[in-house]
Amino acid sequence: MQDEAIVTVRSFSRSVTQRVGIFTDRFLGRDRPLAEARLIYEIGREGCDVRELRARLDLDSGYLSRLLRSLERQGLIEVVPQQTDRRIRRAGLTSAGYRELDELDHRGDEFAGALLAPLSAAQRERIVGAMQDVERLLNVAVTTIDLEHPASSDAQWCVEQYFKELDTRFEGGFDSEQSISADPQETMPPCGAFLVARLDSRAIGCGALKTLQPGLGSIKRMWVSRSARGLGIGRRILSALEDQALELGLEVVRLETNRSLEEAQALYRRHGYTEVTAFNDDPYADFWFEKRL
């Protein structure tokens, strides 16, 4: 069973990289090195900071610099310093660059059309559905969940998104001041933990753990970005938080949640949490859960 799955994954990898790789090479690379074409693609219509490009394409700083100079010489891009921090430089397409990107887009569409053309309508529908599944699940597979300093910019950003969402979903809005605290000190070792889920180094979810008293912990700040819901990321964050709790020597974890967050409630129940009577007076809490680890 597991063996068969591995054989399938390997066979898939080989055949798809081969079949689709040909596209990337021949279609996208219109008499231009592949790296340059990819760079144009990655800069995109809105432009992109050089540091961001370096991170996304995982390129050596010197190499990227050279590629940018080459595209600049060809009149396809412009690289200008940011106003706020003039060390950071931002690459943007010129009008010639836009045309080039249009052309790349066009070729991509052509390739996709050529791929689908020989298939019957039913086969087309089927392959499209299967591709969506594979892509979605690959995204899940490469999503990482890591311990993070709760004051880091990504962690802060997640919490901000979380608060914003609560504010729109709770009937009377949400004010973090009125809610029970989860300060940086409380949610980092040795008292707690803060986890960030990332896809392609972009934060897409978080979860925090703090110690209430010896052996008893509390889970806070469980959030998954709208784009990543329904993929089991919440479940993985929750499991990872429980692992952290065990490492901190906690035996029981608690959490409270609002009636408007139905998915969260369902997740907790599925994951072995049982409803208990109110253990605090959080003004936004409607349900209280507990689990013995």
Next chain:
Amino acid sequence: MQDEAIVTVRSFSRSVTQRVGIFTDRFLGRDRPLAEARLIYEIGREGCDVRELRARLDLDSGYLSRLLRSLERQGLIEVVPQQTDRRIRRAGLTSAGYRELDELDHRGDEFAGALLAPLSAAQRERIVGAMQDVERLLNVAVTTIDLEHPASSDAQWCVEQYFKELDTRFEGGFDSEQSISADPQETMPPCGAFLVARLDSRAIGCGALKTLQPGLGSIKRMWVSRSARGLGIGRRILSALEDQALELGLEVVRLETNRSLEEAQALYRRHGYTEVTAFNDDPYADFWFEKRL
């Protein structure tokens, strides 16, 4: 609808090549150029003729030669002339080469395992199924159907396979001498056509057309390899033969088939062929079909 399909295909291509490409590069390429690793893979445990390697990997003859010399110097392979034709040389792994391939295999398994690990059992099942679908349908999409000289080695091979299959499926076996002819001259322009379906330049199916009398043609030698059945290749060969028939100025095409070939019958009926009374005395025919183009 079509637009959405194209967007899906493109998004799939980007994400899969990125995610899976990393594997190919980092896992397979163990401190060795990718081309060499692929070559070891392709030579495999049974070894492989150099010409075959050239065809499969689509490499320049000189380049391949150099790669082989490099692997030979590393003691991983041996290249020896064939006994029957000493121009043709066959590459095989040495025991060190075997170990290397084992290692590559192991890394591949590891990669696949790592990919599946974060997924739940249900997700794993789903991605494996979707991967199979995508792979199968991509194979369909890149299958080519081309006009071919009926005496070419691939065409002959297909006909041979076809006869073999008939011999096992017909109750009393099959003797091509007793069957109605379809000689090379009859199944090539200007009288007819011979089509070969190929996947990765390997023949996987065929079909022939010959002119019986002005305006009237006959379809013969419809065969699809067992490994490629159920993918609509037969349908595509049939359509392509009809296109050929139209180009040859034929208005009606006929064909006869045996009762044991149920899939074929079903295909003909689906494709607009209607059963008619026997128009010949082929000893193996049980059903006679006809279609006005």
Next chain:
DNA sequence: ATCATTAGCTGACTAAAGTCAGGTAATGCA
């Protein structure tokens, strides 16, 4: 026996990809 063809090899090249050790300007911090 002669000659064309096939299979593979070698040498000489180019382009693309990637690495690494410095360098400079801008910024942040004590």
Next chain:
DNA sequence: TGCATTACCTGACTTTAGTCAGCTAATGAT
């Protein structure tokens, strides 16, 4: 103000990938 850090750049390299022309040996056809 001075100094460390950050963001990016340049120059000098290596490796990998790939192309092309011309060569040799084996084979097949006549």
